[in-house]
Amino acid sequence: MAVLRFPQSPHGRGPVRGDPEENLQIDSEAEIRVALAPLGIDYERWSLDRVPDDASADEVLAAYTNEIDEMKRRGGYVTADVIDVNPTTPNLEAMLARFDKEHTHDEDEVRFILSGRGIFFLHLDQKVVSVEVGPGDMLRVPRGTTHWFTLCEDRRIRAIRWFQATSGWTPLYTVSGLERGYQPLCLGPAYLGPRLRSTISA
Numbered sequence: 220m221a222v223l224r225f226p227q228s229p230h231g232r233g234p235v236r237g238d239p240e241e242n243l244q245i246d247s248e249a250e251i252r253v254a255l256a257p258l259g260i261d262y263e264r265w266s267l268d269r270v271p272d273d274a275s276a277d278e279v280l281a282a283y284t285n286e287i288d289e290m291k292r293r294g295g296y297v298t299a300d301v302i303d304v305n306p307t308t309p310n311l312e313a314m315l316a317r318f319d320k321e322h323t324h325d326e327d328e329v330r331f332i333l334s335g336r337g338i339f340f341l342h343l344d345q346k347v348v349s350v351e352v353g354p355g356d357m358l359r360v361p362r363g364t365t366h367w368f369t370l371c372e373d374r375r376i377r378a379i380r381w382f383q384a385t386s387g388w389t390p391l392y393t394v395s396g397l398e399r400g401y402q403p404l405c406l407g408p409a410y411l412g413p414r415l416r417s418t419i420s421a
């Protein structure tokens with residue numbers, strides 16, 4: 220289950236102290252979807268019971284054929300793969316360093332998390348929101364969105380990715396340094412921070 224937060228920042232890009240959104244979090248599927256939709260971000264929860272944890276990448280892709288094809292139809296994606304990152308991954312630090320600085324790219328960033336956790340920081344409309352994603356979460360960050368991504372402390376994630384070109388995409392760094400003002404801390408869905416309950420009326 221994902222957790223959406225409005226992190227405080229010393230740069231004043233998040234809610235300022237005293238704002239109703241300060242340090243609030245949303246941790247229900249419906250509320251996260253409703254909060255992110257106006258920002259152009261798609262969020263869904265998908266079933267995880269298709270494959271065992273030790274399934275191969277090919278088994279994962281076969282098990283999720285329907286979802287993969289549906290996403291291809293929705294977003295014009297031409298290919299999908301499974302990324303598997305853990306502390307033994309070669310050049311892990313260099314790989315993470317490509318994504319943990321504020322950037323954009325001209326392709327959507329689409330992930331369905333099979334295992335592990337990470338945080339997307341989304342710089343939207345002069346504010347930064349963070350989405351901590353975990354198993355069962357599907358997140359689509361549209362092309363052009365200013366964002367960065369980091370893994371949680373155990374540095375593990377396995378996810379299906381979709382691409383609009385077989386060549387993949389290249390990050391375009393903003394060089395803002397904004398990411399240095401935000402703690403890449405994963406608190407997990409069990410963390411009982413203040414909750415935002417006014418995002419949906421029903």
Ligand SMILES: [Fe+2]
Nearest residue numbers: 318324328366
């Ligand atoms: Fe990215």
